Amino acid sequence: MIAYFLANRAEIGALTLQHLGLSGAALGLAVLAGFPLGVLLTRRRRLAPWVLGGAAAVQTIPSVALLGLLLLLPAVGGIGARPAVTALFLYSLMTVVESVYAGVVSVDPALVDAGRGLGMTERQILRLVELPLALPVLVSGLRMSAVLCLGTATAASYIGAGGLGDLIFRGVGRGNPYMVAWGALPATLMAVGVHLALVAWERRLAREVR
Amino acid sequence: MIRLEGASVEFPGGVRALDGVSLEFAHGQTTCLVGASGSGKSTLLRLVNRLVEPTAGRVLLDGRDARSLDPIALRRGMGYAMQRGGLLPHLTVTQNAELVPRLLGWPPRRAAEAAARTLSLVRLDPVRYGPRRPGTLSGGERERASIARALAADPAVLLLDEPLGALDQHLRETLQDELRDLFARLGKTVVCVTHDMHVAVGLAHRVAVLSGGRLAQFGTPRQVVREPADERVLALLGRRREALLREAGEGA
Numbered sequence: 001m002i003a004y005f006l007a008n009r010a011e012i013g014a015l016t017l018q019h020l021g022l023s024g025a026a027l028g029l030a031v032l033a034g035f036p037l038g039v040l041l042t043r044r045r046r047l048a049p050w051v052l053g054g055a056a057a058v059q060t061i062p063s064v065a066l067l068g069l070l071l072l073l074p075a076v077g078g079i080g081a082r083p084a085v086t087a088l089f090l091y092s093l094m095t096v097v098e099s100v101y102a103g104v105v106s107v108d109p110a111l112v113d114a115g116r117g118l119g120m121t122e123r124q125i126l127r128l129v130e131l132p133l134a135l136p137v138l139v140s141g142l143r144m145s146a147v148l149c150l151g152t153a154t155a156a157s158y159i160g161a162g163g164l165g166d167l168i169f170r171g172v173g174r175g176n177p178y179m180v181a182w183g184a185l186p187a188t189l190m191a192v193g194v195h196l197a198l199v200a201w202e203r204r205l206a207r208e209v210r
Numbered sequence: 211m212i213r214l215e216g217a218s219v220e221f222p223g224g225v226r227a228l229d230g231v232s233l234e235f236a237h238g239q240t241t242c243l244v245g246a247s248g249s250g251k252s253t254l255l256r257l258v259n260r261l262v263e264p265t266a267g268r269v270l271l272d273g274r275d276a277r278s279l280d281p282i283a284l285r286r287g288m289g290y291a292m293q294r295g296g297l298l299p300h301l302t303v304t305q306n307a308e309l310v311p312r313l314l315g316w317p318p319r320r321a322a323e324a325a326a327r328t329l330s331l332v333r334l335d336p337v338r339y340g341p342r343r344p345g346t347l348s349g350g351e352r353e354r355a356s357i358a359r360a361l362a363a364d365p366a367v368l369l370l371d372e373p374l375g376a377l378d379q380h381l382r383e384t385l386q387d388e389l390r391d392l393f394a395r396l397g398k399t400v401v402c403v404t405h406d407m408h409v410a411v412g413l414a415h416r417v418a419v420l421s422g423g424r425l426a427q428f429g430t431p432r433q434v435v436r437e438p439a440d441e442r443v444l445a446l447l448g449r450r451r452e453a454l455l456r457e458a459g460e461g462a
Contacts, residue, residue, distance in 0.1 A: 110292070110293070110294070110296055111296060111298060111299075113261070113292065113296070114290075114292050114296030114297075114298070115298075116261060116285070117259060117261055117285060117290040117292055117296070117369075118285065118286070118290060118309055118310050118313065118359075119282050119283070119284075119285035119286030119287075119310060119313055120282075120313060121282055124313070128298075128309075129298060132298075132300045133298075133299070133300060208300055208343070
């Protein structure tokens with residue numbers, strides 16, 4: 001086990017970084033697109049069930065099937081890192097949008113009313129009241145998206161996007177358990193690490209807004 | 211001067227919260243709006259700063275129809291302390307008190323000075339209480355902080371919704387006396403919603419009694435207690451009328 005790591009540490013390190021890069025890029029794009037979309041839904045609440053329902057439907061597509069479907073698409077599809085990021089983006093987008101929406105909607109209407117009564121504009125109510133109070137829920141959504149991305153990114157190896165999935169699938173093919181383990185272990189550790197860090201942040205935020 | 215002319219409010223679904231109310235809140239005086247829950251008193255208060263719009267009649271502020279004024283500027287120019295305080299839990303007491311001055315674009319130092327000054331006015335030591343979050347305050351301290359926030363930008367008009375609602379009797383009486391002195395000293399026009407006739411008698415120059423969205427009686431506390439206009443007002447005075455008569459006799 002150790003011997004395998006020492007002999008292949010350069011490759012394991014590179015694939016770990018690639019794995020992080022795929023997940024990070026997808027998550028970053030999901031936040032960039034999902035945050036404004038979530039805020040928009042809170043202003044047009046009648047649209048929410050439709051958009052959230054549609055996004056949920058995307059998430060029920062099995063990851064391998066989604067990657068397969070993306071093979072056929074131009075621009076965002078094909079093989080390599082681009083369709084992989086697209087797939088991970090689609091998966092985490094839903095979680096981001098839903099957490100922004102749920103977080104803002106859960107804010108005590110009395111506090112929104114207080115902000116309005118003090119003379120805040122709608123934009124100021126969003127910035128000074130709703131988003132700060134929704135932050136624990138937002139971070140919780142970010143955490144779920146991040147863990148989902150890190151986990152699903154292993155499947156991206158199927159379409160030649162690289163990442164730690166390479167070691168896992170190659171290891172399975174060659175019957176090399178050490179190779180599988182050194183693919184799975186860093187992916188798991190990253191997911192657990194991100195999870196714990198964001199849970200800690202969430203707890204601190206929740207204490208602050210109580 | 212704030213004046214309502216035949217103001218009615220009908221909420222979607224046909225619920226009539228206010229029905230043709232006409233009255234005037236005199237400059238520099240404290241008026242209490244008294245009534246049971248659902249009588250329309252909070253709705254009336256919210257008409258003044260345009261959180262609710264009249265579906266009939268109008269609200270005049272210094273002779274101008276409130277609907278012709280910018281609601282944002284209007285609200286920033288009036289202090290508003292809502293039920294249960296409405297303090298933002300993620301901000302400190304000082305940051306809450308600084309909100310309206312900051313919205314008005316005051317420089318940070320001036321906003322901080324205003325916050326410290328009004329916190330002292332309601333007897334919350336700015337050094338001791340300023341850095342704390344609302345969640346760590348007692349009910350009475352929260353009511354004080356909320357009133358300090360409403361006063362921070364030195365508005366001419368102060369709107370209070372059940373400012374003493376969450377307090378036990380002893381605390382209520384102490385804060386009530388303090389507030390009466392404070393409002394008299396500052397010369398504010400105060401409109402205060404309360405379900406408790408004792409608060410109205412202890413605080414107000416004028417009492418408006420509301421019942422089922424209509425104005426049942428409008429007069430001095432003494433008038434309302436001595437000569438209730440009808441049985442609805444009498445019912446609101448309830449069994450405590452004797453005590454109220456004594457209180458009103460001393461005050462007015």
